Amino acid sequence: MIVKQGLKFIALEFLLLPLALLSPYLLIILLPIIALTILFFRDPDRGIEDGVVSPADGKIDYVNDRRLEIFMSIFDCHVNRSPVDGIVRKIVYSKGSKLPAFMRHTNSERNEIYIETDHGTFKVVQIAGFLARRIICFVKEGERVRKGEKIGMIVMGSRVVIEIPEGFKFVKRVGDRVKAGETIAVKA
Template identity: 40%
Template sequence: MDVIQSIRNVFVPIHRAGYPFIAAFVAAAVLLGLLWQPLFWIGLILAVWCTYFFRDPERVTPISEQVVVSPADGHVSLVGHVVPPPELELGIEPMLRISVFMNVFDCHVNRAPMRGRIARIAYREGQFQNAELDKASEVNERNSVVIETPQGEIGVVQIAGLVARRIICWSATGDRLEAGERFGLIRFGSRLDVYLPGDARPRVAEGQIATAGETVIAEFGSTASAWPFRRD
């Protein structure tokens, strides 16, 4: 069963946004091969990587209005309370922010962290610095989505990185999303920030690996308390 699951994790559906890029990589490999055969194999390896990059696997999302799931695959790079970006219009009081950094080998399809209605979307031009840096949330190009949830408004920010040059958000203001539902994608390497209100408590630690639509990154509720973590 482990072997079958491993195969399923590799051979998964490809998101349609990747088709033009995959075709371009394959065409480039063929053209380079006409010039010098070893270049074909290099181009083919890059085409395989491009196909893997745009994979869009199914996910099993926990159904609860108390939990927040990761919006992206990657590792948790930042957990703390900060003032949200002004374009979110979520006030000037610090909110819990959990950041998930995606490298070029992570799945880049973004998913809604909670069920709710999109209240507003704000795109902001910016720089393309390393998305792992804390200041990337302020200076980098980004697309901000505010979702009205049963726990209040939350912010989800798609942040471009060093390699990323295109943020895609196919959802629109007024759309209703289920937790774990796909709403966007970033090419190629980037970060997702989630801003949470009230009594949200983190359920992940910096450095932890998160899976979009599955990993619980935070929890609401008066009885929720911070979990301890151990590195080993």
């Protein structure tokens, strides 16, 4: 399945295909671009596990007691999911620079989604990287979300952060690869 936001990019690339057939060089360039675009905008079905689940696919490159950060390369699925059942209480979008996503920094463009639950507030932060040109948020303030529900995506390489309230502990470590919907934290 492909995320609907990617269909226009894929359609445009396919419209260029007849032009590329005029030159083998253009074809050699366009076919990998089409393949990467389809790969990037894929939206695979996911099984949703118990506990607090990962909001994104990627490699964990930072963890402390309350915060876990996931670097998403251009080869990871970029659809972000809610880590818990709850109500979206606040969404805060901030413009900023577009530094490489593999670097941990605080002044990049970001979208913070605060999800209130009976156990406290969880925060998911979508951070745009150097290649990312747009953060897309699928949810609105006041909306109820289910664990594993799609809450947004970041176009191209990026980073997703999750902050958890007291009473939970992360079960994943730096260097672990995760998939959206996979357990990353449990009740302490």
